[in-house]
Structure formats: C-alpha cells, structure tokens
Amino acid sequence: MVEDLADQTRTRRRGAVLEQAIRDAVFAELSESGYAALNMEAVAARAGTGKAPLYRRWSNKRDMVVGAIDQALSTGAVLPEEDDQSPETGGLRAELMILLGSMASTMRSAPGRAMHALIEERHRHPELAQAVITHLIQPRLARLAVAIRRAVNRGEIPPPVSVELIARVGPAMVLQHELEHGQAPTTAEIADIVDLVVLPVLGTR
Amino acid sequence: MVEDLADQTRTRRRGAVLEQAIRDAVFAELSESGYAALNMEAVAARAGTGKAPLYRRWSNKRDMVVGAIDQALSTGAVLPEEDDQSPETGGLRAELMILLGSMASTMRSAPGRAMHALIEERHRHPELAQAVITHLIQPRLARLAVAIRRAVNRGEIPPPVSVELIARVGPAMVLQHELEHGQAPTTAEIADIVDLVVLPVLGTR
DNA sequence: TCAATTGGGGACGCAGGCGTCTCTTAATCA
DNA sequence: TGATTAAGAGACGCCTGCGTCCCCAATTGA
Numbered sequence: 001m002v003e004d005l006a007d008q009t010r011t012r013r014r015g016a017v018l019e020q021a022i023r024d025a026v027f028a029e030l031s032e033s034g035y036a037a038l039n040m041e042a043v044a045a046r047a048g049t050g051k052a053p054l055y056r057r058w059s060n061k062r063d064m065v066v067g068a069i070d071q072a073l074s075t076g077a078v079l080p081e082e083d084d085q086s087p088e089t090g091g092l093r094a095e096l097m098i099l100l101g102s103m104a105s106t107m108r109s110a111p112g113r114a115m116h117a118l119i120e121e122r123h124r125h126p127e128l129a130q131a132v133i134t135h136l137i138q139p140r141l142a143r144l145a146v147a148i149r150r151a152v153n154r155g156e157i158p159p160p161v162s163v164e165l166i167a168r169v170g171p172a173m174v175l176q177h178e179l180e181h182g183q184a185p186t187t188a189e190i191a192d193i194v195d196l197v198v199l200p201v202l203g204t205r
Numbered sequence: 206m207v208e209d210l211a212d213q214t215r216t217r218r219r220g221a222v223l224e225q226a227i228r229d230a231v232f233a234e235l236s237e238s239g240y241a242a243l244n245m246e247a248v249a250a251r252a253g254t255g256k257a258p259l260y261r262r263w264s265n266k267r268d269m270v271v272g273a274i275d276q277a278l279s280t281g282a283v284l285p286e287e288d289d290q291s292p293e294t295g296g297l298r299a300e301l302m303i304l305l306g307s308m309a310s311t312m313r314s315a316p317g318r319a320m321h322a323l324i325e326e327r328h329r330h331p332e333l334a335q336a337v338i339t340h341l342i343q344p345r346l347a348r349l350a351v352a353i354r355r356a357v358n359r360g361e362i363p364p365p366v367s368v369e370l371i372a373r374v375g376p377a378m379v380l381q382h383e384l385e386h387g388q389a390p391t392t393a394e395i396a397d398i399v400d401l402v403v404l405p406v407l408g409t410r
Numbered sequence: 411t412c413a414a415t416t417g418g419g420g421a422c423g424c425a426g427g428c429g430t431c432t433c434t435t436a437a438t439c440a
Numbered sequence: 441t442g443a444t445t446a447a448g449a450g451a452c453g454c455c456t457g458c459g460t461c462c463c464c465a466a467t468t469g470a
Binding site for chain 4: 219220249256257258261
C-alpha cells in the first residue's frame, strides 16, 4: 500500500536493477489483486517508474506477467533449492517437515502467491498455469517422491503401492489448509499433517 | 457459448422463473469467467433478458452474485443432500466413495465451479468465500467426520487421533487433483485415493 | 564534456463495462 | 377488456484501464 521507495532523492535506476524492481512489483500486484485485476498503472507506480519502461520491455500485460514468471522460475527465485539435494539427515520425518515447510513458506511469499493466482487462472490462461505446474509443482513432488524412495531403501518404511499418489498427500493437505483458511499452515500444523496423516499413510506406526 | 434458448417465439418469463434463469446464468458465467471478469451484459444475454430486470432485483454485480449464491446454498441446490443421512450401507469404504464422488461431481457442475471461483476470490471478497466455506465445505467435512465416527463405533477402524484432520484428507486429495489437472478426479481416481490414502490413514490394512 | 540512451511522469484516444433510463410490448389482474 | 405491471432491447454518460506518445531530465560512454 505504502510507497515501496521512501527515498525521494533516490538515484534513477535502469537496466537489470529496474527490471528486478518491476518484477517484484508484478509479483506483489499479482498476489494482492490476482491476474484479472492486475493493471499496468499499479505495477508502474509500485515499481516507482512509468508505463513507458514497461511497454519498452514487454508488449502487453500478458507478456509482462509471463516474463516475470519465467524469470523467477528459471532462476529459482521461487524454488530456493534448499541446498539442492536435501541433507539426508534426521530421516524421513525431518525431510517431510523441511519439504512441506518450504512449500508453506513459498505460499506465503509474494512470488508464491503470484504463482497461486496463476494456477487459479488455469481455465482462462492454461499456458501460464502449465508453466507453474511444470516448473514449480512437479519438481517439488519429484523431490518428495525421492525422499520416500530413499526411506524405503533404508528400510524405514514398507514400499508404497503408488509413490506418485502418496507424495501428493502432504502437499494436498497444505493446499487444503490454504484454501480453507486463507493462509498456509504453521509449523505446528505441518507437524500434525506429517505425524497424523503422511507418516501413517506411509506405514510408520 | 450457444444460445441457451433456441425457441425464438418463447413466451416472456417473469417472477420466479426468470429469476432462476438469471441465477443459472450467473453460475455459468462465474464458472467460465470467474468473479472479476464476470459482467452484467453477459449474464443478461445468457439469461435471455436485458439489464433492467437485473438491476431491478439487485443493485449491483456484487449483490447479484451474493444473491445467487445465498439462494443456491440455502435451498441446497449445490449440496444435494444425498438422501440426507447417507444410507449406512456397505461400510466405510462405500460411504467415502459416495461422499468424495459427490464432492467431485459438485466441482464439475456450474454452481460448483462458481463456488470454486468465489473461494479463489477469498482475499478480495472474504465474505463471499466465507459463505461458501460455512455452507458448503463445513457440512461436507462434518458428514465425513460422522462417517468416520460411525465406522469407529462399528469397530471397523481404530479411533483416530484427530477426526477433524483425517476427515480433510480425502477432500484435500480431490482438491489437489482439481488444482493440478484442472478437473475433478474420475471415479477410478477417487477409488485410488480412498484405497491407497484415506483408508490406510484410518488404519484399515 | 557532450551526445546518445533510457527513465520518470503523465496526457491522450480508444474500448469495454457499469449503472441509469427510455421505449415498446407481453403478461397479469380487476 | 382495459389498466397495470414488468420484460426485452439497447442507448447513454461515466469511469477505468490499455497501449501509445511526448517531454524533460538523469545516466552513461565516447
């Protein structure tokens, strides 16, 4: 709501710095207003610039959003790698807590909310939603599947019938919480999800 | 897309009949365009009427949508009661299949998609979303909880630590499917959810 | 230090959608 | 059957937001 830039005598930005400010503004607007209600004036104002620099880079609103998303997804700004291959310490429970916790915190961040807004636009803009699914959702699910398979190999849990399906249980519960309550679950709530739902499905009891 | 009313010489409707046609049009538009992009001209056109009858009943778009939602939720047009108290036949699995199946088919219907669109507007219009949660989501969760408790009483499953949380597992998986694939799961997919996720969490093995 | 770029700011025309209003005509009721 | 009410159709003014364009100033590089 407030000016993102308090410094009136701020130096005039250009190039990559300005571009990043614009992307941040896109994410912020997207997360507050959604895609349909997002408007160029607001993005320019929040980035502390005019509309011309926006249209100099992208030809319209759709391209601008796609550009911001693409950049965020390809540079891992949204999927922070969690030190890449997670540290195989503490066993399955610890790994589940880390992965679901990171999912929840992503959902709280501006880029995360922006991605969510795009998935909600699935029917109107399938290509936007698909990009998010492919670059954001799938990798996380794959990482969860890997964690589960490693636990099976360690003999920690019996092999599940469908790793694909089981890997979705945790994320589904996190998502459900967001949809029902309007915000991602806390660490304590994630612990309940892990201990009372995910681990039991996996056969730890 | 096509005219909902092929009959050119159709008699002029009024009162309750017309009102229902308008509500149907609201749901259809809401499910296709979402709340933000819904516009009065389209609703009027789809209902085969003019804007005047709309504004004669409601003072603006928001009230019109709220009105349609309220009516649908209060008359059970979206929550079809499933012969009210489900028929306690076939045990827990059968009941889960019925409840999740009905959830999936609701999500496929126009009113169901409309409700979904409103939940997605949670941040912009909390009162709309809350109505859906209270009148649509909560009753279904309550019904699931009842089914689980009955199964416990029958000795079919051990008492879970948190019925509240467990009751959300099935719906969460159905929702997750919708979000990831853009459509509700089929009966076969629901069967997998029930057999490989929900029943195992409940301790049937 | 001067020329070339690019940013900040905003005016402009256009399109679409809101909510009002008018006009004609069908349905309803006394 | 005549009077009354409300429907169908759409014109209208207004506002908002898109995308273009212009001006001036700050930054950069030769």
